[in-house]
Amino acid sequence: MAKPEFTEVWAEEQIAKAKAGWPPEEREIREEREISDPGPESDLQGKAEEWLNERGYPFIHDRSRRKNKRGKILDLHIYLPEGRHVVVEFKVSRRPMTDEQRETYRKILFLGHEIYEVRSYRRFLEIMTWGGVTR
Numbered sequence: 443m444a445k446p447e448f449t450e451v452w453a454e455e456q457i458a459k460a461k462a463g464w465p466p467e468e469r470e471i472r473e474e475r476e477i478s479d480p481g482p483e484s485d486l487q488g489k490a491e492e493w494l495n496e497r498g499y500p501f502i503h504d505r506s507r508r509k510n511k512r513g514k515i516l517d518l519h520i521y522l523p524e525g526r527h528v529v530v531e532f533k534v535s536r537r538p539m540t541d542e543q544r545e546t547y548r549k550i551l552f553l554g555h556e557i558y559e560v561r562s563y564r565r566f567l568e569i570m571t572w573g574g575v576t577r
Contacts, residue, residue: 478534478561487517487532490566494520514546516557520570528569529557 479486487503494501502519516531529550531543539547539559550557560566 478536479563481534483532483534486534486560486563486566489563490518490530490532490560493567493570514542516543516546516550522570527555529555530566530569531557531559533559533561 491501491503500521503517504515516529518528518530518532520528520530522528531539531547533539538544547557547559558565558569560569
């Protein structure tokens with residue numbers, strides 16, 4: 443059997459099959475009720491990046507986002523031991539994700555990747571130390 447070619451059309455067809463089950467996990471609901479850290483989103487992301495740099499974990503923070511289509515690239519892609527790839531979208535206060543961010547979030551989650559909406563540094567640390575993989 444031929445492996446399906448991964449295209450945007452293929453991904454959209456797969457998502458259409460699963461739409462009735464959204465949100466796919468309790469996790470998504472919990473994150474929306476999380477209490478945010480005070481200050482701007484950039485402070486929270488800066489603390490997270492500092493933590494990752496101190497431990498030597500590679501991550502991608504695309505700084506060309508203004509040139510890219512909004513909502514298509516989430517805040518951090520983190521590479522951890524044991525093949526863990528974590529995608530994080532930081533949000534502070536009551537500001538929700540945009541429709542474009544939410545759609546990207548759901549596609550990534552549906553495809554089986556580990557992805558989180560994070561509103562506090564405490565929550566970020568919980569995710570990073572999940573399963574005892576990181577220290």
